[in-house]
Amino acid sequence: MDTDDKRLLRQEIKTVNIGLELFGEALRQQGLQVVQVDWRAPADGDPELLDILAQLL
């Protein structure tokens, strides 16, 4: 297991960043390839609307 972890970190790392762009930017500045996913919480996280959507969608 130890060996697997080390191998992983030596390979070229491509990342997908979901959410705060700040995290993705930090990785970019270290020369990594980052794809920013445009993700928003469904219904902005509003519980009432989420409840309604669960019934309709």
Place this chain on the structure above:
Amino acid sequence: MSDLKASIAAANQETVDRILAGQPVWVDVRPAIEVVPGMTRNMVLHSSPRIEWGRMCGPHRNGIIGAVLFEGLAQTRDEAIHLIENGDILIDTCHNHDSVGAGAGITSASMPVVVVENKTYGNRAYCDVFESGALQSLKWGWYDEKVGAHLHWLAEVFAPVLRAGIECMGGLDVKSIVAKAVQMGDECHNRSIAASSLFFKDLMPYLLRSQVKEADLLQAVDFLAKADHFFLHVTMAAAKAVLEPAKDIPYSTVVTAMARNGVDFGIQVSGLGNEWFTAPAGKVDGLYFRSEWGPGDAALDLGDSCITETVGLGGLIQATAPTVQQYVQGTLADAIRNTVEFREICVSTNRELQLPNLDFEGTPVGIDIRKVVQTGILPILDTGITSKEAGLIGAGQARAPKECFEKALRAFVARYAQA
């Protein structure tokens, strides 16, 4: 899937099928009093939703006063206001009379309207004839002697000539013009120059053969030759005509109208009938035509013209009209991304309207209120910027407010879901 979800899916599909099956044909041009259902001599219509006189924005108020003067119902502004406040002038929305109106949407008895018939279902819809490209026009709430004289010319000289041409043509298939125009850089709301040019070209051979006085013909041709936005008003009537048969489908969550009056923004949903779900209208983000104008001078978003976005034109297909992006300093990439995003909130695509910049994929159609609320993707409307008082001062874009869709969603679940 629950029964409710299945019913919604089926209803939405039927809604979109009805919209797509529509065959809007421009058949006539007449004074509003002759064709608009419920129109009376002392009535003035404006863009939706309904709003009391006291709450109206400047362009609507000034526009209605202008219409009263134009119709000769009053001789001065004070007289006009007096009549209005007394209730002697009936004020209603275009939408309540099978019509739509661009800008303040001011429509009164003598004003000519285009008549579009949806041949598939037989219903008709109306929109005021393009008034003028001037910044100071009644459409934007501006009325003075010059505007009045021009409105008289439109009603007495231009409209009869236009009518004769359309009659000679045997009607004009609106969809076929729109299908070409969206391949020529028009999104058919803020940009209709291709549609207007194609219409001009198609009309001319017939106009020449119709029985009109030469002097009138020359004036009409001169006007049309300069009218870049002429076709917007035809597109709007056609959009209204294809949406009408898609209303009142039980269980449908598809938007059948969007409109704003400079104070409120409203939407209608097929499964919820004629009810408007409103929220405060938003600011329009864009460019001002003169350097002395800025956001401080602007009214909020107004007009029935977002009936175009409702059928999947305008701001929903910015990818086809990068020229319109210039108003908000956007790029083609922005425009494409926006259009691709709107697929996520729409039920289907319209294969008859293909976008070259998206390798000929169809336009998105059938805005689903569930998806809007879930994704947070709000329809973009390409639109003009009106002055707080009267007159057009810029152009740009606005988003439909999310509160409208949330309100509609709550009403929907209240009506259709088990407790």
Place this chain on the structure above:
Amino acid sequence: MFLGYEMEPKELQAAVDEANQKALGILLASQPVWTDVRQAIEVLPGMTKSTILHAGPPIAWDRMCEAQRNGVINGILYERLADARDEAIRMVEEDKVILAPCHDYGTVGGMAGITTASMPLVQVRNERTGNDGYSQLFQGPDVQAWRSEDYSSAAVKQWCYLEQVLGPALQGAIRLRGGLDVKSLLAKALQMGDECHNRNVAGSALLMREMTPYLLRAGIGRQMLHDSIDYLARAEQFCLTLGMAAAKATVEPAKGIPYCTIVTTMARNGTDFGIKISALGEAWFTASANPVQGLYFSSEWGPQDAALDMGDSAIMETVGLGGMVQASAPALQQFVGGSFRRALELTREMRGISVGTNRDYQLPNLDFEGAPIGIDARRVVESGITPILDTAIAHKAGGVIGAGQARAPLACFERAMEAFSQGPAGATGSRKATPA
């Protein structure tokens, strides 16, 4: 490579760069205005009653392709120099008519490009430099590729119509209008999905709005008015006529600049493709024309029916439009099984062989960057990337049967640069074609 010049390579390089910038400046400064409609015999220097002009570089009768030969024969019949095809052919064989390129007489012709004395031409003046470019009104008869005799009479009838109806009508209208700015028309069309060679539907519709008020007031008879309006309402390619004359008026002042490797002409006659470069004046550099890749308007036609690349319309690419700006007209990608991305890439590729950017022609699909302009023969040869032309496909016997694209042959540019490398002595300004 530049052995013929008494200069260090670096010096020559600098001289070429400077000359190319000069040519670029001339091309950019062009102000083409449509001023008139005139008959060829009235305005083309050296034109005679028995001169038959054709598209592309000079070519001997026995090498001419069938479509152009048919065109020449029809032209002779139209001018009533002969009464029957046989007679017409004999006249050519007996040297009783002069055959020459349109280009060498100040005009351009699309497809076979047949231009004869009585034909009406649009006159576009370059207001900056005072010279005129001309182009025929004729884009091809409505009927496509009939049997020879029927095609002849259809073609002649169409030419008569242009001479007697459309020509005079447009002449009256444009004179009344006092001219029309062609550059601003094309600039608008480029923002409406036209690339101004294969796709002109926007430009033609805009033109109709510009001209109808004047046609109505030009004092032409009712029938002539109706016929003209009907023609314009159907003729989606009409704007190309103005674009070509404007392009011709644009390139002429850029010819004959010493050391300049900018391409001033590209043209084809269905057999050969010919180019001219500025430093070498009127000398043609030719190679075999290429086939056109594209779609046919009817399933009855295919590549076996098609003529090779033909027409002077490549003057549009010469001034940086048409195939040079495919990004403007993604609708055309359907003809070549391409994509929107491909259209953008090709335009960027064309930028690579051009020396400048035309800010008067902004491309919405490239976020309003200017169109590429000034094809540098040097860069073409160095990169191996040749200009791409959007073009119609002609039937072997004549008539338009499809649309697509073709590449200019590299050999033309190689031959031009070889002649250039011979030194100033190579710049003879000769009108003769070099052997293919």
